[in-house]
Amino acid sequence: MSERLLMVESELDTLFLVSQLLNSTHDLRSKLKGILEILHKRSGLHFGMITLRDVDDDSMSICEIYGDGIDRSIRYQPGEGLVGAILDEGSTIVVERIADEPRFLSRLGVYNPDLPFIGSPLAIEQGEVVGILAAQPCNAKFLGERARFMEMVANLIAHSVNMLRVMERKQHELASERDYLKQTLVKNYRFENIIGHSEPMLKVFDIIRQVAKWHTTVLIRGESGTGKEVVASSIHFNSACANGPFLKLNCAALPDTLLESELFGHEKGAFSGAIGQRKGRFELADNGTLFLDEIGEISASFQAKLLRVLQEGEFERVGGVRTLKVNVRIIAATNRNLEQEVAEGNFREDLYYRLNVMPINMPPLRERIEDIPELAAFLLNRISKQQGGRALEIKESAIRILMKHDWPGNVRELENRLERAAIMSAEGIIDREVIASTGLESEIGISRNTYAVKHVDLHDENMDERERVIAALEQSGWVQAKAARLLDMTPRQIAYRIQTLNINVKQI
Structure with a gap:
């Protein structure tokens, strides 16, 4: 076989090995070092060098070179x-x-001046050069073929380098976006962003500032809509585990299975539909919160499983046998009277x-009416952003109406009412008339027994469900069975509505 054919076979074999190495899971530097070793041992290309271009100043730095003491x-x-x-x-x-080339500087001091030298650019899209592959053949034979071979290797390297740089750029962008979002979260959940300067809220602030310093379990208590989740987020993002994950789960939203x-995860095949292993919230929240x-809604059987995790910090995935240990801070919340639940045997005393x-009691909005002006301004700003930056303004006359209401749905009800008012205000100015158009004045009259509810049409399409139920209760003297008949409901149905709509039942 001729020397040229032997060289071609060797080059094909080398290209195959180079491709394999570039497709491996090694890091880039290890790949480039391996390529130079292959070129040296299999293709007679000595002192192979790969330089990469610095994106900041266009200079070239040596990434890898074959040889010791260089x-x-x-x-x-x-141009140098x-x-x-x-x-x-x-x-x-x-x-x-090399000895005949005036541009050769011999800065490395390793190349033989009597032998050839080949250098090929690592070029990517649109001819951009990201680096250079250079080596010294062991003789001057077939230099044209050797140069083409070097170009093929350089193209393979350039593709790999470009892919890596694209990936690094995307990772950098994702990291920057993650840091920005994290900073935004921390900013949004600073203690100062919990609205309110009333006496009950100042007591809450004092407690959460202290609680945030320690890795202790917290139980946030209060009616629905009082801001329990906001307080939980603030505790996390102002604590030592702020850089860890913050996961949430509504315990009332799911059955036990x-x-x-959801909390402990499951192994593949643990139950019908478990087509793969899945980590649970405890595992995902490790070193976080x-x-x-709605912790008061979990069943007695699940309470025992939860207690074990809280006591020992360990659990098994559903269908698994391996015990997993986690370091998770628990913040729980409930609107139930847990002491009564314990006394009635519905909630485990040890749990x-x-x-x-560390309990935190969130005051209902009716106990901090003086916070309503500040809350209304904050909530309107949020509603404005949701409506595309629309300018919204609330008048003092509207604030006075808002401060007369008992707010059984608390801050959540206030936000809903303001959003409804913003929608109904064509000019974005919320005054007494706009607030009245939402039905709030009528509701205030109902709650204070100053509004003639007996004359309210229960089938009025402008009334929402809560208003309709209150009107029926007032009309029937707060006898639930009579109110149920007025609304074509069963006593059980109206009792459920009263509970879910947070209606305070009058004792007459």
Whole structure:
């Protein structure tokens, strides 16, 4: 077989090995070092060098070079020496004898001046040069073929380098976006962003500032809509585990079987539909915070499973046998009277004490009416953003109406009412008339027994469900069975509505 054919076979074999190495899971530097070793041992291309271009100043720094005791700190500027010329021209340069090339600077001091030198650019899309592959053949035979072979290797390397740089850029963008979102979250959940300067809220602030310092279990108590989740978020983002995950779960939203899988995870095949292994919230929240809302709704059987995790910090996935340990801060919330639930045997006493290490009692809005002007301004700003930055203004006459209401739905009800008012205000100005158009004045009259509800049409399409139920109760003297008949409901149905709509039942 001729020498040329032997060289071609060797080059094909080398290209295959180079492709395999570039497709491996090694890091880039290890890949480039391996490529130079392959070129040296299998293709007679010695002192192989790969430089990469600095994106900031266009200079070239040595990424890898085959050989020992070589100064790797050398940098090449555009136009400087042969390497700089390749960078400038963006094309392969072949030198038959280094000693005859005036551009060769011999800064590395390793190349044989009597042998050839080949340098090929690592070029990507639109001819952009990201680096250079250079080596010294062991003789001057077939330099044209050797140069084409070097170009093929350089193209493979350039593709891999470009892919890595694209990935690094995307990772940097994602990291920047993550940091921005994290900073935004921290900013949004600073203690100052919990609205209110009333005496009850100042007491809450004092407690959460202290609680945030320690890795202790917190139980946030209060009626629905009082801002329990906001307080939980503030505790997390102002604590030592702020850089860890913050996960939430509404315990009332899932049955026991799904709740167990959601919190503890499951193994593949643990139940019908478990097509793969899944981590639960406890596992995902490791070294962070897990917020368990509506904790008073979990069943007695699940209470025992939860107690074990709180006591020992360990659990098994559903269908699993391996015990997992986690370090998770628990913040729980409930609107139930847990002491009564314990007394009636509905809630485990040991779990109650495990959760109630540091209680925070959120005051209902009716007990901090003086916070309404500040809350209204804050909520309107949020509604404005939701409506595309629309200018919204609330008048003092509207604020006075808002401060007369009992707000059984608390801050959530206030936000809903303001959003409804914003929608109904064509000019974005919310005054007494706009507030009245939402039905609030009528509702205030109902709650204070100053409005003639007996004359209210229960089938009025402008009334929402809560208003309709209150009107029926007033009309029937707050006898639920009579009110149910007026609304074509069963006593059980109206009792459920009263509970879910947070209606305070009058004792007459």
